[in-house]
Amino acid sequence: MNDDSLFCELYREIEKLPVIDCHEHILGPKEVVSKREPIASLISGYIQSDLLSAGISQKELDILNDDSIDTEKKWEIFERFWKRIQFTAYAKVTKIIMKDIYGEESISLESLLRIKDKVLQPTKETYDSLLDKANIKLILSDILWDLGTLKRFIEGNLSYYSKIKFLFSLPQFHNNVRSYDFVQRVGSLLNRHITSLDDYLELVYELIKRAKEKGVVGIKDQSAYTRSLDYGLVTRYEAESLFNRILSDPRNSLGWPEAKPLDDFLFHRFMGFARELKLPVQVHTGHMAGIRNKIEKTNAVLLSNILELYQDVNFDLFHGNWPYMGEILFLGKNYPNVYIDFCWVNIIDPIYSEELYCRTLLTVPHTKVNGFGGDYFDVPEYIVSHLKIARENMTRALVKLIRMGWIDEYSAIEIAKSWLFENPKRLFNLEV
């Protein structure tokens, strides 16, 4: 059997396996009224970052994103930049959508005009059919960052898709604590007026506890976009002095990095809450969406003191820590409480992902790897197309290990099943 037929055979088996999607930003189906224009729909995902990287201006991007502008009018701009990005993995997702969803082999003005009247909308029908076909059983979603949405959720007034389990979105509760107004806005979620650091800590504990009672399965933090993952151990005196400065006069505010000791202190306390409430913590590590930003502040290795201190808390470290593969392998290998999560990385860098699947198997217990997360907003066709790439990366890795004589085909399928389903099910205590 050559590699291709082994690949096809294994892929077919892996395609049948159930999937727990470990990371999205969705509430589920929407009532949709306005029609979507093909180019706007086909660049709804991370591909926008590649377009920006290729030099598109914000004004041109706004034109492409505008559903009210005709495809013919946008085509010249789109074609110019599509030519530059057509070989990236983000562009591959668009190609898969074009082929698998709309049956079009190529992206041209003609094919875009042909799909004009059948552009998908994120309706319940779309979600149901796409997720069922892809065998996605459950989705872990991080969308409760909007305080209004969180309030509705803990009051039991938020309606959402049956396949979704939420995470408690943590960043703002430490990273935004810079002003009196913000602190009181958080207090208002439970009709409390905050008068001290203790009041604030008690409030956040209560919010997480109530969210858990309503079904939240973990905590999620993506502060690495705005700060370093290096959370220092700070004395209460130092943190409280900063907190009191904003409470003592509503006109005061803290800047950055002035607020860092308070932020660090709060994060440590919240990890203590995670331990008490027995909630695993998902952390954004590695690559960031958009363009520019500083990658070195996102390296998971900066979390070492957190991982070492909170040994009873399980950490699900995101995005394969791209591009820091060695560090994530070390953390997964040496820390019993570290899980390696492949969400998003499968389309950031398929070859990195293939290599990471291979190397985790040789270095880290395979029960500590969560194999897939789409990391998209309201675009179910992107989720399933991303999953296709993840399954391919995984299959190539497993074929390689079979060829090395490291595993047999039966084990390969068992491993894939644990990556895609069993491990997240156990880690997040899910009933599927």
Ligand SMILES: [Zn+2]
């Ligand atoms: Zn995300």
